[in-house]
Amino acid sequence: MCLFLSWHPNGQKWWEGTYKDGKEVSGQYFNNKGEEVETNAQSLK
Numbered sequence: 001m002c003l004f005l006s007w008h009p010n011g012q013k014w015w016e017g018t019y020k021d022g023k024e025v026s027g028q029y030f031n032n033k034g035e036e037v038e039t040n041a042q043s044l045k
Contacts, residue, residue, distance in 0.1 A: 008032045014043055
C-alpha cells in the first residue's frame, strides 16, 4: 500500500489517499482549516 498526501497553499493537508495495486482504496479531503470534509468541492471553499 502507498499513502499519498497533498497540501493547501497555507500548509494544511488537502487530500490523503491510500492506494493498493494502483487503485485508490481510501481517500479523505480536508478544507484549508485542516477539517475533514466530504468532497473535493468542499475542500476548495
